[in-house]
Amino acid sequence: MLAASLNATLPIFGLILLGFILSSSRILERGAEIAFSNYVFYVALPIEIFLTTLKSSHALGSGTSDYLQAYGAGIFMLWILIFILYKIALKKSTVEIGLNLVAVGQTNTAFLAAPIFILVLGDSKLVMPIIMFQSVVLTTISVLVMESSTFSKSESMISFLKKASTIIIKNPLIISALAGALASQFEPLHHADADYFIFKIMSLIANTAAPIALMALGISFCAGPAGASLKDDRNEIITGVLVKNLIHPAISFVVGRYFFELTDLMLFALVLISAMPSPKNTFIFAQAYDVPVQKYNLILLTTTATSFFTINVACYFLIPHLT
Template structure:
């Protein structure tokens, strides 16, 4: 447990370093975007290939995937019901609140955090696959049906192509293919390919956290008269408290897991709201301020929430 808590302090230090770099603008304009694109298109896929090629695939798509799916849908239902029936908002606005309460930052923050904290980024693969392959596309279609700003008639085709072109899906499928080859034939990547993949993979955590800290330095949230402050904090608390609590109930009492697997599942559920929520909201012109502010506030709440989870379950 002490090692994981120390890992949190290291993560906070690197994020703070990125925040300072962002405040001082040491890397110039547009640097956050460039670093994020490096992480998303190159480093994260390489990390998935590197770790998945030696992974136990049975553990990736068993209980972990079930807990991810059910807890995400449960937290989303809480967020939707609260915004729709308590706050009295429209269906489209409530769908954004649903996503803000349940859609994890499983890529840019989740993979680096799990790689550093528990030494296995592949535990985030179920949430990546579930969100990219099912939850995200389904939510976009629901937003399209309920929003006044309807998307183009080629929405389904666009969604399918976006999944097929997603570098994380490509990296995951490649890694799974290599793992199956190794299990069935003993094949391993030659050193000439394996070492560059490992080298780029090792850069993921530092670059992702630096970029994340820099992005936090550029965002202004909870602006008076513009931001729905109560709803932002409500969605953030559902994401960082209710979502991991549901995952813990499922993992411990429904599926009977314990130890490091239970800890990993609860930590993944405690990840903050993903940036994609703001992207979806902006695309349909619905509840964009709630989406943007919840991403930031949930991120600020997630690290102490995850530290408490480690203390309780570590």
């Protein structure tokens, strides 16, 4: 079983390492991570999600609702814990609490979860409900928390609603999932012949989403500020890693198995996506709210490294039950 789990995960983290090596050795020029990330986020992954939704929107099954509800219930418990730890124990500001609701209370869906689900389970259909839930609900709430200090100012709620709407509308992953779901309602498209040249082109592009996303993640680790170190904000970083990599998947397992009684496949998907590291876009919010970016780069790097072990643990114990 250990060999099976390593066989499933080593290629994934091998691609991350390859991206890191190519960037650190200067084979790829500075700025390559931006080009790679933009290609994945705006082209390859939206096409992969569109095709997956087009083919599977009728076949997700009723278990998907329980799966999403279990994820939401686990996030609710996790966020309560994050609030207590960061507000009371670490005495962080409201903005930093909101940032940690993203960095520690959400998962890296586009650049790690989707590729891993594609490589381990064959497609990303069980990632799509999480992408939608995170982008529409969780990110909106996180921005609301970060913006709460401005509510005393005039039109602050209007500004927040505009910002939240912009985040949702501009997310190509949400648009592609909705487009795929809509297109699947038309029988000619839903049953489209895979031999059509346009679908062949789209499939070729979609197949690049996983490897390029993983390499982009590895490249990004060389792009962070050189002065970043674990000495600064050590307690916050260690707390974030423990909560993200250990407590989150543990909560999800308990909630999924004992409260929602998920099927083996849904339970595995729930624990697997909960074991993912911090989302890659946290630094964007850190820059926008004038919070040190280095800290969140370190959280992303450390949770990604630690996720190799948590993902392998999930695969080791849960994959055998899928067959």
